[in-house]
Amino acid sequence: MSDALLAAYDAVLFDLDGTVYHGTRVIPGAPETLRAVREHGTAVRFVTNNASKPPEDVVAHLTGLGMPADPGEVHTSAQAAAALLKERLEPGSVVLVVGTESLAALVASAGLRPVRTIAEAAGDVAGVVQGHSPATTWADLVEAALAIRAGAVWVASNVDPTLPSERGLLPGNGSMVAALRTATDREPLVAGKPAPLLFDTAARTAGAHRPLVVGDRLDTDIAGAVAAGLDSLVVLSGVTTPATLLGASPAERPTYVAADLTGLGQRADLLAIGGKAGWRVTHSDDVLVVSGTGEPLDLLRALCPVAWESGTTGTRGDGEAARAALTELGLV
Structure with missing residues (x-):
């Protein structure tokens, strides 16, 4: 791989859904490519907007699909959301959680008190954090809407409208965020991509000075790379199509394009737009x-x-x- 795109970068920051896998289905070529990246000595990081799983579960999922990883290589929007709340709220503040138990655990580890209802708070709710969970109900959105209207800081792990799966595109966290946006006339603080925080953190932990971002979404992966000042490769194995790529705004334009992750083994000049x-x-x-x-x-x-x-x-x-x-x- 000495003349491949990979050789020009000291770390690769991979998206997961739509880039490495579709739910329980591996995207062809992903295991072989990841193995080649590691054998080349290039640092690997997984940067995902999916806030429903802790890093340990992401690692278990990757390992089960034939792609062994380490929890320290995984950076999720849930982690970024908890960090953002910690920056903005006083220690011990009450945060209403709309999302999984793993998101609530991250809130607690940030020194904040997670609750599920306003009644449980027994006082003011200082923050609302919203991450993807298939179990989210209308009742959860009711509690969040009331807290947001009362002045709570609202943090969304991400605003992806869809989530790629083996069955096709499913409603993502952004769809639920849109419901609360309509109900509250408020805008959330967004912790995940396209905000640069996740990429900055992943690159720093890898000790990387010239990382490459690889993902399938223009509005999150590529826009996040542009915001962070990083080169990017868009793969056509997920959400982005040739038609959407032609219509990309300046903030969503990648450096390279490939059909899938196997493009990392090709020459940079061949992949460059x-x-x-x-x-x-x-x-x-x-x-x-x-x-x-x-x-x-x-x-x-x-x-x-x-x-x-x-x-x-x-x-x-x-x-x-x-x-x-x-x-x-x-x-x-």
Whole structure:
């Protein structure tokens, strides 16, 4: 891997859902790639917005899927949320928890008192923390809404609207956050991606000076990398599609693009977004005109800068090869 993308960085900060696995299903190539990264001597960190599991459970899940890890390599949005509350609240303050017991345990370990209802608080609720849990109910949202309206500091572990799974995209924590946002007319403090805290912490624990962020979401993984000033690789194994990549805002634009994690073993110049041999992309009459021949992903890499500069995402292929590549990318 001496000439691979991996060789240019001293740590890789991996997203999990949609990047390494879909629920209980491993994304092909992930175990082999992670093993190669470790054998190369590059530090590995897992940076996830999923606040439903403590690091030990994440490690158990990864190990069960053939990817051994250590709890110290895992950084979750729940940990970041607890740290954010600790910074803003007095020791012993009451925090209403909407999420899993592991999130409540992190709140307690931060020197705060977790409760589930306002009545349980027996006094003022100073904070509300919200993380993903499949067990969250309307009654939980009621308690949180009342506390937020009464002035509690509201921290969301993340605002991902969806959660990739082996069955498809499921409602994520952001969907529940949206319900409280509507009910309270308030905005939460966001602890997880795209805020840079998780990436900064992960890079620091790895002793990394030039880490690479790898993820499947533009609005969290890539936007978080941009906010932290880090290079990033977006993989098309989860949420992001070629169409959404062409429409990415400046704050959501990756350095590289690959089909999946196996891209880490390829040359950086081949993965980098920009012009590629064999493809010609021009902007004419509010459409991106493509001609030439080559790999569809190379075409996508060549399309991105022209689309981003022109603000145009519509495409037209001149020639059979161009039309076939656009079709494979889902861009026609």
